[in-house]
Amino acid sequence: MAKDIQGVGLGIASRFAGSEFARKFGLRKPAEKLAYAGTKKGFEVIGQMVAKKAAKKGDAQILLPEPSKHGLFDLTLSEEQQMIKDTVRSYAEEVVRGLAHDANEAMTLPDTFLQDIMDLGLNFFSVPESLGGAAQAYSPTTSAIIAEELAWGDFSLAYATLAPVAVANAIVKWGTDAQKEKYLPAYLAETPVQAAIAVQEPAALFNPAKLSTKAKKTKTGFEISGVKTLVPFGGNANMYLVAARYKRKNRLFLVPGDAPGLSWKAAPAMGLRAVATGTLTMEKAPLSSDALLGGKDFDYQTFIDLGQLHWCALAIGACQAALDHLIPYVNEREAFGEPISHRQSVAFMVANIGIELESMRLMVWRAAALAEMGKPFHREAYLAQLLCADKAMEIGTNAVQLLGGHGFTKEHPAERWYRDLRILACINGGMHL
């Protein structure tokens, strides 16, 4: 069943290029680039294999790839990352941004949004090659880049797109082989998966390490009870990945959206309105025997950290969008006979947005890169989350401020960024790089 990488790449790209909005928004070129990348990657892999074989025969030392670049400080995206970034940004710019206002007002995803975005192929990049996907390796930095670029279009719609991907990422990272084989192929099907991670509970001073949601073992599997808040998809999710206390440990359970004992209540919030947030109540919901994600190597803190970093990456995208929106505004808006950007009080606010935005990005990239290398990154994630929560809100509030009264109205997206960015300091879970 496993296609080779070139096949997968071509499959995604041609499906994308043939889609209605690719035609409408002129996105075929990026898609072609992506196909090229898939092909090129294939050749590279073959090249490496040939080199390895040759190395075994002759003088191994000489033929091995030169390792001198290893361990250098580097901010260069790989060719593949750059192409994914460009493609996702075009989509965010041409499609997502235009849908954001109405989706927020209607408090629901646009009709074909999830179906359309399937064609971007992001799902493929969360499923390993061995299972028919396009992911060569688990890559938190690539996930962070995707989140940033999508959230540049809209924070909520990016969350809607990536919440199911986050579940897939968690399954890839923590799941048993059997769980991967059971759950991941759904991501390669024609119909979009609606899935979300649920950790947050409705208590002030909530500590994700002290869960009220409890799971216990039964004859047929498990049983789970508890309440989770700010869960997306309006009660229509196919699956939830729920954090619960089990045998004195914090674990994750795969809970089908139609499990008995589940009830849903809409609970709109300040932001994230397009994803139709609500409260999920589980009362003695029976789960199958393979519902417990992963085994002994599961590390709850790492799971939480990867989630917070994913939110941070979304925030970077929204903050970049705010900066990109503000620059032409303050240059064009005139007061006292000149553009307001000629005033230092305005210009310095813009400068600080630029400085802190870059701070956020470097902090998140650092933690994500450590995670990618399999090194400890808890401290870095902790500090990145703290910095991003502070600075994202500072940027959100200054974006509204710089637009003045206009920023306070819905004629500009700044008020939406303001509401969405507040989530950074409020949420645990929901995402996973």
Add this chain to the structure above:
Amino acid sequence: MINLENPKKFRALVNQARQVAENVFRPISRKYDRSEHAYPVELDMLAAIMDGMNDGTTGEGAGAGKLKQDNKAKKEGVQNGTNMSTVLSLAELCWGDVGLSLTLPRQGLGNAAIAAVADDEQFARFGNKWAAMAITEPGFGSDSAAVRTTAVRDGDEYVINGEKIYVTSGERADCVVVWASVDRSLGRAAIKSFIVEKGTPGMDIVRLEKKLGIKASDTAAITFTDCRIPASNLLGDPEVNVEKGFAGVMQTFDNTRPVVAAMAVGVAKASIDRTREILRKLKVKADYSTPFKLTSQLEAQLYRYEAEWEAARLLTLKAAWMADNGMPNSMEASMAKAKAGRTANAITLGCVEMLGTLGYGEEEMLEKWARDSKILDIFEGTQQIQQLIVARRLLGKSSAELK
């Protein structure tokens, strides 16, 4: 490939700098803070070691002396070079003492200017000398284009007249790189830099400043009265190019601002480390185990300082990385300097506040670090100048539009 860890190849160098900071600077730090203007004789020995460090690492040294925007021969692949090694090791040295780091022989900012723009002949003559930098005058600080000091060509010589203040190591250095105008009617384009050797008739050290901090570093006021220097001491292009303007002399800043940012990173880390050490004995662990919102106020403050410090550090590394790879980095250099300068000042002052009279007293070094850090948000361009530069770049504005 994205990797924001310190490059492995500089581990030995960084460790050396740390050893110097800990074993040479720290023991004499308070001594030279108390006896301002006394020459730290211990540094002559150290300078010899530093030369060894620099020469032993194929051009990637610890001081500012070898900084260069590496845009001549484009090498293959990603580079971690002189700019990176310099910011990493200066951060370590300043963890020991900022003032002493500034007065390291042959590692002055003048050396950075010479390294950046000197031709081969000039580099042969001055490359091994200790060079200070003289820009500021009594009438201006940040507004570098307002230079009143003049350099008039007379045969094979330039005749320099004017007064310079706040010249770091102005008395101790072997020579001074002086900014002067060759024609004041032509504005900033006519500003050139000149190397004046110590002892040149007409150059007089008139005063050493008494300061808030970095007392180990001497800060001189120098007058130039009909001071004659060889015409070949002009750095860079002698032609006045109104189109190109100021770019030549300003280019040095792209390399030196990340270095000053690194100094700020170093002194801020000193404060964080010592404060953590003291608080640990009082059972304040701050080990990232409790969600941020549920921590004590004290721990939360420590975490915030650490997060801001990491951000400043990473911005500094980015600016240096760009310079090493020949990318234009004016905006990033200013971002790093703005963030690191204000962050270091806030952290060092905040650590004093946290520890109360213990932090305020001279028994601890924290009060000194809080005094030393202030200059790092001022020299090589104040906080406000850095913000102006960043704003102009982001907004696409000229200095005439965004004043």
